[in-house]
Amino acid sequence: MDIAWVEWINVLFRFTHVLAGIMWIGNSLLFTWMELNLIPPGKKDKDPDLLGTLDMLHGGGVFHMEKRVMHADGIPERLHWFKWQSYTTWMTGFVLLSALFWTNGSTLLDATRTSITPGTAVLFSLAGLVGGWLVYDGIWRSPLGRKPVLAAAVSLLALFTAAHFYGQIFNGRALFLQIGAMMGTFMSANVFVHIMGNQHKFMRSLRSGMPYDPKFGKNAKSRSMHNHYMTFPVIFLMLSAHFPRLYAADWNVPILVVVVLALMTVKHLMNSRYHFKYWLLWIFATVAMAAHLIGIFLHLPPPGVLMANAAPQDPAVIAGRTLFQTQTCATCHMEGSVQLAPSLHGIYGTEQELADGSRILVDDHYLRTSILTPEAHIVKGYAPAMPSFAGRLNDEQISDLIAYIRSLSPPREAGAAAH
Numbered sequence: 001m002d003i004a005w006v007e008w009i010n011v012l013f014r015f016t017h018v019l020a021g022i023m024w025i026g027n028s029l030l031f032t033w034m035e036l037n038l039i040p041p042g043k044k045d046k047d048p049d050l051l052g053t054l055d056m057l058h059g060g061g062v063f064h065m066e067k068r069v070m071h072a073d074g075i076p077e078r079l080h081w082f083k084w085q086s087y088t089t090w091m092t093g094f095v096l097l098s099a100l101f102w103t104n105g106s107t108l109l110d111a112t113r114t115s116i117t118p119g120t121a122v123l124f125s126l127a128g129l130v131g132g133w134l135v136y137d138g139i140w141r142s143p144l145g146r147k148p149v150l151a152a153a154v155s156l157l158a159l160f161t162a163a164h165f166y167g168q169i170f171n172g173r174a175l176f177l178q179i180g181a182m183m184g185t186f187m188s189a190n191v192f193v194h195i196m197g198n199q200h201k202f203m204r205s206l207r208s209g210m211p212y213d214p215k216f217g218k219n220a221k222s223r224s225m226h227n228h229y230m231t232f233p234v235i236f237l238m239l240s241a242h243f244p245r246l247y248a249a250d251w252n253v254p255i256l257v258v259v260v261l262a263l264m265t266v267k268h269l270m271n272s273r274y275h276f277k278y279w280l281l282w283i284f285a286t287v288a289m290a291a292h293l294i295g296i297f298l299h300l301p302p303p304g305v306l307m308a309n310a311a312p313q314d315p316a317v318i319a320g321r322t323l324f325q326t327q328t329c330a331t332c333h334m335e336g337s338v339q340l341a342p343s344l345h346g347i348y349g350t351e352q353e354l355a356d357g358s359r360i361l362v363d364d365h366y367l368r369t370s371i372l373t374p375e376a377h378i379v380k381g382y383a384p385a386m387p388s389f390a391g392r393l394n395d396e397q398i399s400d401l402i403a404y405i406r407s408l409s410p411p412r413e414a415g416a417a418a419h
């Protein structure tokens, strides 16, 4: 693959993705804030269509807002809709996911724990976006949807089941991104199917002379509340590439669950701040509790391999995998991101091109040298940025790391590595 066009897609689409996401989520937060701060009509207000008012100081003037019921004869000439921020965020996100992960499915996989092929991994990832939406939407369309608390619990349970499934086959970075992408897809599909869908129906019904019907607003509002609660977890999951300690932890699935629940609780407490005095105290308590739980998971020994089809586990590989995360290797050698340091997936037994133009076989000896005296061989295209680990790791630890890196490449025929 030509690295140049991938780089351009990365820059262009990631920037647009973040920008559109900020605009969309900013809207979601502002509109919910306005809803919560509307002053309901008082006894003096005789206008039956008035739902509330709000005054906001900005830019040297007061925005005097009124929320009101709309009738066929009162449709404003210029009425603003909000949808393109959402669609742009989703479309650019989809291109990024495809270009950075789906073109090479092995960037999704955790080669030490599964033997499924990269192609299957891409199919699983895509199926999560489509199937996840069908499940989530189905739950809320079913009779269960009339009991919001129960439906929310079932939806979250379904999401965490998906996280457990992906946790068995995907590496941590891909797992966090996959769940973030699924939630982002639900949010955009909510806008497309329910929020916009109902607004179209609402406007059509008004234009055809029907009276104002609050049912269109109700469904749209419930879905926009879902989106509102998903914003914090999605932002966290989309930024998670910067938190290798969390995504690369052995217990990354429970950590993800804690983070999602804690951030939804924080959002809820923020929304309750106008009628709940201790909201800020509870936010601190929630964050402290979540941090404490995550701390416990970070120090727990690995859960072992649960999938029946997982590759057999060598104790040295498991120990090496843990070292790789605790000794900061993962911070630079992030799977799927080759800006900082080369990916170590699939390199064992191949020939590496060095900065001085020479080629060298990647074997145990080369790996040992790379860890102890990184400056001895600099990989082509990279800065000599890797610190030496001589004196910081003992011989056994280095052997474990080598065993782990070896396990990231498909096993070769005996002797094939020499060619």
Ligand code: HEC
Residues within 6 Å of the ligand: 324, 327, 328, 329, 330, 331, 332, 333, 340, 341, 342, 343, 344, 347, 352, 362, 367, 370, 371, 374, 375, 377, 378, 379, 382, 383, 384, 385, 386, 387, 389, 401, 405
């Ligand atoms: C500060 C960032 C950083 C850290 C931390 C780091 N590396 Fe590296 N690593 C690099 C860079 C940059 C290169 C490429 C330049 C070079 O060859 O020295 C590299 C190269 C390598 C190579 C050679 C890769 C190849 O394709 O030939 C191996 C193997 C490696 N690192 C293993 C490790 C291990 C194991 C650890 C943890 C003990 C680790 N690295 C920690 C940045 C880092």
